[in-house]
Amino acid sequence: MSTADRPLRRDAERNRRLILDAARDLFAARGLTVTLDDVAHHAGLGVGTVYRRFRSREELINTLFEERIGAIVALAEEGLACADPWLGLTRFLESALELQAADRGLKELLLGTSEGRDHVARIKARMAPLGTELVRRAQAAGALREDFAPQDIPLLQMMLGAVVDATQPVRPELWRRYLALIIDGMRADGARPEPLTVPAVDFKQLDAVMRAWRPPQRRE
Amino acid sequence: MSTADRPLRRDAERNRRLILDAARDLFAARGLTVTLDDVAHHAGLGVGTVYRRFRSREELINTLFEERIGAIVALAEEGLACADPWLGLTRFLESALELQAADRGLKELLLGTSEGRDHVARIKARMAPLGTELVRRAQAAGALREDFAPQDIPLLQMMLGAVVDATQPVRPELWRRYLALIIDGMRADGARPEPLTVPAVDFKQLDAVMRAWRPPQRRE
DNA sequence: CGTAAGTGGAGGTGGTCTCTCAAGTTATGA
């Protein structure tokens, strides 16, 4: 891009920042589907300005998430550094979900939207062995059931991600309840479940959640 | 509508059937977002014919699901008829998911899409006490953990629904694995988990699943 | 103060979907 070409004029540099900040906020809050018109308006600029700085939506997304996309790897490494293998695994699951809850755009990138394919593919390649090791250690310690597989981790993230999305406006922490339930299901034979600390929704909240639910977008 | 007015001409009646059949297939396979143009083409008819029979998408959907929408109530009643309260609850969860997996359109109606609000609201009102009773019985029998709430049921359906959608083309039965995991997490203190009978995806399948994943549609 | 760089936002382009209509076709019963 035009990084080394020539320094941007001061106002242009300021606007670039405004765009990136606005985009970060909007993608985090509403996912990757926000339009560049939205971003421009939220930054207090015209659409043309956004397109002068970033050739396309795609380029903006890549620029924005270039660093953040590796955050998930850091979390897995943190889990592996944990002395207790079971805690290492469960804390990884929890912190990865926290990431998803805090940044919906990042979540959509990591879970597989077509955008930004290369970067994400590389990240996934780096994740696979880390996830496998997290699972292996927890099983070796006798804490994790033997029939749990590393490939289950992304699917659990997907399931809980659905709860994150649906309950965000009403009860943003509700996913922790279902993570706890699933974690109890992951314990090796003989381990005791822990009480659920996050209460269920009441019927009124449930209604609000269901009303806000939207089916996934059409494929193809 | 025009049910008692006057019998349809024979060809019109035949086409009405064709439309309903095509719509049933398409809604089941691809959800409520299919267009009426799709339905018409799939039925081998022109769009105009569809609109002569049904004023709008909405009316077609209502006609189609009028009966089927009560199926979930029947499943809950079946669960309550089960002598073993734990089996009653878990079989209900399983059969409700089977319903979701077999008919994506029905699933979208029941989980809360804006379409067909009245009917669905009534069904939900009938479901609430049944779900509550399923849970109460299982807890009274000492099989279900005490901190599980009836309101958790729709959320579990939502989570597992996400797996159903994502894995349908690759491993249509995979949701059973995660239902089993969750059910193990639901057992009262002291109960033993059962081995997972459905194997995890391999890494290649995982890749296909993730590539097919789509974020939920934008709200508002 | 000249000029290259930057800006704004209306609107072009291309896509989608729902639904209509006028011209042609077919079932039916008198």
Added chain:
DNA sequence: TCATAACTTGAGAGACCACCTCCACTTACG
């Protein structure tokens, strides 16, 4: 048999929406 009301058809009208372009205007800076 044939008059006619019912039916069929698919192109396209009308709405929407998102991406991106263009150019008259403004601004930074040597």
